[in-house]
Amino acid sequence: VDVNIGANPSAEGGEDEGVDDTAVKVVDIVDVFRLQEQPPFDKKQFLGFVKKYIKLLTPKLEAEKQEHFKKNIEGATKYLLGKLKDLQFFVGESMHDDGSLVFAYYKDGAADPTFLYFSFALKEIKC
Template identity: 80%
Template sequence: MLVYQDLLTGDELLSDSFPYKEMENGMLWEVEGKWVVQGAISVDIGANPSAEGGCDDEVDDQAVKVVDIVDTFRLQEQPAFDKKQFVTFMKRYIKLLTPKLDGEKQILFKKHIEGATKFLLSKLRDLQFFVGESMHDDGSVVLAYYKEGATDPTFLYFAYALKEVKC
């Protein structure tokens, strides 16, 4: 299994069990999330609750709906950015990430990050913002939005900020 860690914080943000599609010249990875139900599981073993002394009101239903990616990687939702805040974030993020990349990746990153930023700015009103478990200020942001008519969120990752780790 492969896990993708944030190059800046070491937080686990994704794994190979969630297939991705490259976008914006490989700058972004698009990953489909799913709403799932977690919690109490009702198992019918064929027993008669009234004969066993059980009662339906004693059932503790702890089921809750979560988004698989958010839950699996313990992503923490952050307040949304306005345009000015997002541009400020991206400038800082680019400064922090660029020195961590090797020569070839650094050149490609500098060449294509502006296009990816413009793409994200065009969707800014629809985006949700998440950070890794450590909630570190200098970490990568994972973005989510709902495609038109979709009931499950789509996540966007900065591909160059992910480090592949074999588990």
């Protein structure tokens, strides 16, 4: 009895249905939230963004969060400056210049990026 049940469709003369040649690998966070990659920032541009961001965000925070934000933003800025050359910058689909940036970098040997956010700019949504 000759039964044609091979696991390799190309050996059977059929079309290869396993892989789509037009498939593109995307980073899920970038794709789902439709983030737009921005050109890299130099130190001066980045510090200018942070100053503007602090000025815009601080009044929107509750008083107790303002103090916490002011205490922690300096450390966060120094941390990001240390990684500046390795960071990718993303903004939301609307590309508003008053919005927050999303930062991504690849840890040593990692295939997928690690994303960093200014937590004070995020809104919690219950799903």
